[in-house]
Amino acid sequence: MPRYLLFPGRHHLLTRFQAAYLHRLATTGHHDDPDGDHAAADGVPTATAGDDPVTVVWAVTSANHENTRRNPVPYHRREAAIERFSVLAGLRSVVVPVFDTAATDRFAEVTLKNVAATAGLELTPADTVVACSTPQVAAMYAALGFPIAGVEADVDPTPARPWDVLLRLAADDPSWRELAHPATIDVYARYRLDDLVRSVVNDPVVGDEGGLTATRDYRTYAEAFADAAQRKWAAVREHVRPGRIVDVGCGAGAVLELADREPTLRESDLIGVEVARHLYEECVHKKAQGFFANPNVFFYRRNVLGGAVFAPRSVDTTLTFALTHEIWSYGEQMASLRRFVQAIYDHTVPGGVWINSDVCGPDGRDRTVRLRLSTTDGANPAQPHPDLASLPAERVAERLAGLSTRARLDQFAVDYRFPFPHRPVDDGTGAVVELPLGAAMDFLTRKDYTDNWLSETQEEFCGLEWADWKALLADVGFEVDPASGPYRNDWIVDHRLAPAAALSTLGGAPLDWPVTHVLLVARRPVNT
Known part of the structure; x- marks a missing residue:
């Protein structure tokens, strides 16, 4: 019997099969269960206690990624589901976050070092079995001498893998509930993660890594936006209505930094919404570093085309800079832009304002x-x-x-x-x-x-062109201010x-x- 089972993966969704497999492996040293003695009728294993139970080490990869197609669920929710899964499956577990790394043939070594640094566990081939169903990843651990348990790859016919089950959820296939473990179903329900998964996976605009394009240099993009922030804010400041102020597509938060310095807005909520992961993370970093004096500064990572972000009639001022042409370009042109404008109208309080600065034909x-x-x-x-x-x-x-x-x-x-x-x-x-x-x-x-x-x-x-903008705003119900x-x-x-x-x-x-x-x-x- 090994002392540890190392289970690397993104672990956005956990399955009943995984619970039964890991339970058998941890309690018997092998995954075979010809008589079904180690699993309850509903697919959830019954707990067994040993004097020295095997520890399952969950190496949760891409732990710093969320809200992208490849990584829709944030790490802290994945960790919560794993802990609940472990209780229900009778497993002793340690959960370790592994931040995303560039593609490397030393990924196994990087993961082992993360486990050692985070949990203090020096895993070796003598005391650890690696549970992994991805052949390329399993081969990296095998090259280091670790014995491999193939999880889904050990079984014929191959059961549905977690990502396949998640895609069933995204496609509104109810069979996902029959395959997912109750811990995942419970955590998804409590935190509405099923809605999040559907929204992110089916998003027509955002790429796999959470940006609009795979080729954008976000460093130069953020620098250019910051350089222009003073000019943009000066152009719109007089039209801003105090209260709940939202900057949609806020970039790295440069305009909100200027709004934060306005004495007349000190009682306002300042909210940034950004879809690109790189820029959102910079906003969160700025807030943590004390860039904002107003305590009511918040940032959300959302794609506004994925559904309503704010409740109806809840926002006093919405700001958008250099955003609407991206909605037009990456969405379905006028159809997407009209949905966006309607969403802005819906969340605006009567008497509230939307201020949009962008390129124009x-x-x-x-x-x-x-x-x-x-x-x-x-x-x-x-x-x-x-x-x-x-x-x-x-x-x-x-x-x-x-x-x-x-x-x-x-x-x-x-x-x-x-x-x-x-x-x-x-x-x-x-x-x-x-x-x-x-x-x-x-x-x-x-x-x-x-x-x-x-x-x-x-x-x-x-x-x-300008005539198109006026027609669109009138059609949705906005009144165009003479300053436009x-x-x-x-x-x-x-x-x-x-x-x-x-x-x-x-x-x-x-x-x-x-x-x-x-x-x-x-x-x-x-x-x-």
């Missing part, structure tokens, strides 16, 4: 124009790269930085996720293309984002657009640069 975005681009500010390869995503991130930025503005348009046309109708104009220079005005501005407003190119080319900036309207960021024009590009009509008449952004101040009528 030009008026008449579908009309065809001519765009002349510089060919002398970089290289002009014969063909754009067919697959930039196959290159290391630093090589992507390096290649893009070396292209002329005209060559970047050709690369943009390859990488852009949305339709990009354009055609070169045969004027002898190769510098002119004809394309819709909205497409031209979508390229021009992204052409310098070389650090996040593969992320930014997944988004459409010019999907809506589109505007042009002249810094972008002077520093990014004019030095490398020019717009004209098809007849060659110069066109002024159109609007680039919109400020919306939308109020829910008092009598609603």
Whole structure:
């Protein structure tokens, strides 16, 4: 009999099969149960006590991840279910968190070191059996000399694995309850984790690791947002209504830091909502480090498209900065955006306000124009790269930085996720293309984002123009404050657009640069 059973895994859901298997292994030294003597009729093992019971060491991997498709359930809830499971299954257990690591062939050693550091247990092949059904992971422990118990892999036919059962839950297949252990069912019910799992696993927007895209550099993204926070807050401060103030898509919390310093808002609740795990974790870290003086500062990790975040008529001010174009881009465009706007309206108190600052398409975005681009500010390869995503991130930025503005348009046309109708104009220079005005501005407003190119080319900036915004808000029920309207960021024009590009009509008449952004101040009528 071993002294320990090491059971590594994410352990988001526990099964009846696991309970019976581990109980047999811990009490008899083997997993076979031909007579069924070691399990109760309902699949929950009966407890047996020994003088020196075997300890099951649960190495809970990805313990610092939650609310993602791969890791929907937070560690502390997983730990609670494991402890209850252990009581019901008659097991002596120790639960050890193992933080996520980059892919490594030394994963087994990293886990063993975590167990030693956290629980003080030096597990060796002489006293430990590793219970693991994943062949690649089991092979790592076997290479270190540990005997392996294959759990589900030991049985023919193979029983449903925990992740398969969790996916049944997400698909509303009631059979998950027959397979899940009562400890999981109980903890899921008490903390509404079944709803969380359904929401996260079925989310059409958020990726497996909890971000909008796998290629976004969140460090540069957060830095850029922080640099612009003062300007954003100055533009909206006068419209903020005290009370419950929510910043949806709060990034790393830079705007809420400024709101926290406002004496007139000291009695308000300041709430940040962020979907990207990297940014949410930075918000929590800031709060822990004392960045906020107001004790009523809270952060939620939620995707607003996954369902209501706040109760109806419970929020006085909602702030959104550079968010609505992402909802449009990563969701179902107008259908997703309308659901979002309706959710904002529903949670706003009568008389409350939604303040939205974002990019905006030009008026008449579908009309065809001519765009002349510089060919002398970089290289002009014969063909754009067919697959930039196959290159290391630093090589992507390096290649893009070396292209002329005209060559970047050709690369943009390859990488852009949305339709990009354009055609070169045969004027002898190769510098002119004809394309819709909205497409031209979508390229021009992204052409310098070389650090996040593969992320930014997944988004459409010019999907809506000002008339579309007014119609959408009116349809939902908002009243548009006179302070609202589109505007042009002249810094972008002077520093990014004019030095490398020019717009004209098809007849060659110069066109002024159109609007680039919109400020919306939308109020829910008092009598609603």
